[in-house]
Amino acid sequence: MKAPYSKIVLITGATSGIGKATSAKFAKQGYNLVLTGRRLSILEELKKKYKRKYAIKVKILNFDIRNSSATKKAFGSLDSNWKKIDILINNAGLAKGFDPIHKGKLIDWETMIDTNIKGLLYMTRLVAPGMVKRGNGHIINICSTAGHEVYPKGNVYCATKHAVDALTKGMRLDLTQYGLKVSQISPGAVEETEFSLNRFDGDKNKAKIYEDYNPLTSRDVARTIYFVASQPQHVNIQDVLMMGRQQASSTQIHRTGRS
Ligand code: NDP
Numbered sequence: 001m002k003a004p005y006s007k008i009v010l011i012t013g014a015t016s017g018i019g020k021a022t023s024a025k026f027a028k029q030g031y032n033l034v035l036t037g038r039r040l041s042i043l044e045e046l047k048k049k050y051k052r053k054y055a056i057k058v059k060i061l062n063f064d065i066r067n068s069s070a071t072k073k074a075f076g077s078l079d080s081n082w083k084k085i086d087i088l089i090n091n092a093g094l095a096k097g098f099d100p101i102h103k104g105k106l107i108d109w110e111t112m113i114d115t116n117i118k119g120l121l122y123m124t125r126l127v128a129p130g131m132v133k134r135g136n137g138h139i140i141n142i143c144s145t146a147g148h149e150v151y152p153k154g155n156v157y158c159a160t161k162h163a164v165d166a167l168t169k170g171m172r173l174d175l176t177q178y179g180l181k182v183s184q185i186s187p188g189a190v191e192e193t194e195f196s197l198n199r200f201d202g203d204k205n206k207a208k209i210y211e212d213y214n215p216l217t218s219r220d221v222a223r224t225i226y227f228v229a230s231q232p233q234h235v236n237i238q239d240v241l242m243m244g245r246q247q248a249s250s251t252q253i254h255r256t257g258r259s
């Protein structure tokens with residue numbers, strides 16, 4: 001099904017996991033896409049695939065979102081029509097490390113803060129002024145259950161996601177008066193992502209945390225993001241807190257097997 005008109009969706013962190021699944025969902029619905037990430041070859045593959053399969057237009061922006069000038073330069077490379085973003089999905093983010101606070105690595109803390117908080121802010125600062133000028137736009141931040149509760153050894157990751165929660169609320173307070181919507185999605189554990197592998201620095205054994213229960217899949221989250229984005233103009237879903245059926249909270253997962 002084609003979108004009602006050629007809306008443009010910018011998705012940060014589209015090379016993997018939730019961002020990639022979300023790009024597939026919006027592509028299928030006929031939206032034009034701006035896809036970002038550091039891995040150029042994956043962005044190029046997605047662009048080729050979506051253009052062929054869905055006849056949509058796709059732009060790719062290849063940059064590190066921790067770098068404010070690289071982010072500005074990448075967004076600035078779009079022509080004026082492509083800069084008119086209808087939906088910004090602030091998804092790029094990660095967890096690094098799983099240590100108690102007295103053993104945490106500074107580099108992990110800096111990576112999470114620079115990506116999850118500062119990167120989200122850089123992108124928003126570039127896209128939001130155009131939305132305000134046009135009196136229209138939707139910002140969807142990817143938060144987490146970790147933005148609503150804190151778990152042992154989650155310290156800094158949880159702090160960055162609490163910051164995302166605060167920023168979603170702050171953005172909404174500032175932008176509603178201009179006709180913008182601001183939403184967030186707060187998922188529990190999600191598989192079909194590189195999240196766990198990144199958190200444990202590529203250690204495949206430590207990253208095996210989904211084998212004895214069914215967490216959410218990246219497609220579950222993508223479907224929910226699309227649902228939030230496709231509500232009637234007068235409706236804004238502010239937050240969706242979602243977990244797999246066997247997860248009750250960050251610390252309570254019933255590892256009773258997979259179906
Ligand atoms: P993935 O690791 O699969 O995807 C992360 C994406 O972020 C990749 O596309 C990656 O692209 C991009 N990214 C990371 N760092 C940077 C950077 N410095 N510059 C640009 N892009 C970057 O993880 P998920 O899909 O799971 O994560 C997506 C979001 O969902 C994150 O914000 C995460 O915190 C959140 N989340 C994840 C959950 C989970 O259990 N998986 C649960 C709740 C929330 P590239 O490497 O190409 O740069």
Ligand code: 8X3
Binds near residue numbers: 190
């Ligand atoms: C990802 C979910 O529980 O690993 O944000 O923090 S969790």
